[in-house]
Amino acid sequence: MQSLTNRKKVVGKKEMTWVEKLYIPAILGGMRITLKHMFSKKTTISYPEQTREFSQIYRGMHVLKRDEKGAERCTACGLCAVACPAEAITMVAAERKKGEENLYREEKYAAVYEINMLRCIFCGDCEDACPKESIFLTDRIVPSDFERNEFVYGKDKLVETLENPIDISKRQTPEVLEFKKNKKLTHNR
Amino acid sequence: MFTPDLIFKIVLIVSIFAITLVIAMYSTYGERKIAAFMQDRLGPNRAGIFGILQPLADGVKMFMKEELIPDISNKVLFILGPCLAMTTALMTSAIIPWGSSINIGGTDFSLQITDLNIGVLYVFAVTSIGVYGIMIGGWASNNKYSLLGALRASSQMISYEIAMGLAIIALIMSTGTLSLKEISAAQSGFHWNIFVQPLGFLIFIICSFAETNRAPFDLPECETELIGGYHTEYSSMKLGFYLFAEYINMFIASAVISTLYFGGYNFPFMNDMGLSSNAVAILGVIFLFAKIFFFIFFFMWIRWTIPRFRYDQLMRLGWTVLIPLAIFNILLTGAIIFATNN
Secondary structure (H helix, E strand, O other): OOOOOOOOOOOOOOOOOHHHHHOHHHHHHHHHHHHHHHOOOOOOOOOOOOOOOOOOOOOOOEEEOEOOOOOEOOOOOOHHHHHOOOOOEEEEEEEOOOOOOOOEOOOEEEEEEEEEOOOOOOOOHHHHHOOOOOEEEOOOOOOOOOOHHHHEEOHHHHEOOOOOOOOOHHHOOHHHHHHHHOOOOHHHO | OOOHHHHHHHHHHHHHHHHHHHHHHHHHHHHHHHHHHHOOOOOOOOOOHHHOOHHHHHHHHHHHOOOOOOOOOOHHHHHHHHHHHHHHHHHHHHHOOOOOEEEEOOEEEEOOOOOOOOHHHHHHHHHHHHHHHHHHHHHHOOOHHHHHHHHHHHHHHHHHHHHHHHHHHHHHHHHOOOOHHHHHHHOOOOOOHHHHOHHHHHHHHHHHHHHOOOOOOOHHHOHHHHOOHHHOOOOHHHHHHHHHHHHHHHHHHHHHHHHHHOOOOOOOOOOOOOOOHHHHHHHHHHHHHHHHHHHHHHHHHHHOOOOOOOHHHHHHHHHHHHHHHHHHHHHHHHHHHHHHHO
C-alpha cells in the first residue's frame, strides 16, 4: 500500500553492522533524548493549586436547581430515574403541605433524592429527561472518599443553596436552546 | 593517648560516615527527581520546599512499618543479611582519598582514613563480601523469588568482578601501584587515567553498574518477574537497609571511579594558580565531590534510559565480551609499556 505520510520505516531482520553491535552509539542517542527531556516543559498539573481547564459542557457532579424565588424545581416525577442507564437515581415523592410554597415550586416534591455516584456514568441522560429543568450536570468533580456509602449523595449535597447558586449557563449551548424551542415535545411545554 | 592525629582521624571517620549517609539519603530523593524530570514529571514536591524533606518522610515511613519475619525463615540469617549489606557498603569509604592533605598548625593531616598499600584489592574484597548480604538475605527468606533474586545477584556479581579485576590490572600496570593514595597523587593536574585507559574505564564502569545491581543490570530485584527479588520478604527498616545499601554502593562506586580514572581530588591547573596548599586541598575535596555527584547522576541517567537486560544477554556480555576485551586491554597496555620503555 502506498504510504501517505512517508514516515513508514521498513524493518527487516538484517544483520547488524559492527558499529550497531557495539550498542554504544544507540545508548548515547538514548541518553541524549532523556537529557533533552530533563529540560523540557513538564506536563504535570499540580492539582489542588492548579486545575485543568474543563470543557464548556463538562459533565461532572449533578446539581438540583432552584427557581427564581428559591423554591426547588424537582417534582419527583421519576423521569430521570427511568432514563438513567446505570440505575443510579432513586427518590421518594411527598406532597407539599400548606405554607411550604416558598420551598417547593409544585404540589409534589422529592422528600428523598439520592444519586449513587459510584453507579453514575455521567452520561447526562437525566438532564435530558428532566421536564422541569431541575437536574443539571456541572463542572464540579465528585471528591474521593474512604467509604462506599459516602458516595450516595442525598439532597443535602445535590440541591444548590440559596447563598451559593451553581452556574449551569455554560451547558446552555445554542443547540440546547434550539432544542428547547421545540414545543412539540412534552418535555418543553 | 589522644594525639592530634588520632583526634583528626576520629573526626574524619565520623564526618565521612555522616556524609555518606546523607548523600545516600538524598540520592533516593535525587533518583526520584531525576526520574521524574526525564519523564516530563515534577517528582516529589510536597514535603518541604521542592520536596527536600522527602527522604525524612520516607525514613519515618520505613520505621513505622510493621516488622515481619516469616515463620519459615532462618531468623538469624534473615537479620544478618541486611546488616552485612549495610556494613560492607559502608566499609569501602575507609580507603578512598577524599583530598590530599591539610596543614593545621604545622602538621600535615591526610584526608584519607587509612592508606592501605593494597587499597585496590581491599575495594574488591569488600565488594565481594557485599554479595553475602544479598545471598544470605535471599536464602534465609525461604521464598523462591528471593532465592532466584539472590542467585542472580551472586552469579552476576561474581561474573562481572572478573572483568572488573582484569580492567583494574591494566590500570595497575600503567600506574605501578595498588595504593589509592598513590594512584590519586599520580594523576596530579590533568594527567587523569581516563586518557591512559579509556577502554579499561569503559569496562570498569559497565562492571560497576553490574556490581551495584543498578539498571540495566538490576536483575536481582526486577519487579516485573521477581516481585522484589532478594528483598521480597523484607519489611520495615530491614528493607530500608537493603535499599539504602544500594545507594551507598552507588556513592562508593562513583567515588572509586572518580579516584581511579578521573583524577580523584585533582583538578586542572591545581598547581599553577598560586594558592596555598590548604586551599588546593579544600578545592580538591570539592572537585572530588563534584565528580562523584556527576557519576551518581550518570548512574541514574543510565537507569532511566536503558531497559533491563535479559539474563542470558547479561551473562553473554559479561563472559564473552567484557572478559576478552579486558584481557585484550591488558595485552595492549603491556605492549605499549614495553614499547615506551625500550
